[in-house]
Amino acid sequence: MKYKVVLTPNAEGDLDEILRFIALDNAVAARKFVAGLRANMSTLGEQPKRCPLAPENGFTAWSCAISSIVTIELSLQSTQA
Numbered sequence: 001m002k003y004k005v006v007l008t009p010n011a012e013g014d015l016d017e018i019l020r021f022i023a024l025d026n027a028v029a030a031r032k033f034v035a036g037l038r039a040n041m042s043t044l045g046e047q048p049k050r051c052p053l054a055p056e057n058g059f060t061a062w063s064c065a066i067s068s069i070v071t072i073e074l075s076l077q078s079t080q081a
Helices: 009-023 027-045
Strands: 003-007 062-065 071-078
Touching: 003 009, 003 027, 009 027
Parallel strands: none
Antiparallel strands: 003 071, 062 071
């Protein structure tokens, strides 16, 4: 079953914060890094169980390490009717 990856508001805020922080040194690198994170997250639609449900969210969202330094919170929605 395929899923649509939906970032939680906290995750979107975290990505914005990461982008701003890296951009202080290199704006191009910041955009590339965050784009890479988003690309990695999009693959969760195919393999959502590679990440555990996050207990801090009452097990309603996944907590997934999407790089060696970033863990993000997201939810998945079924794409089947």
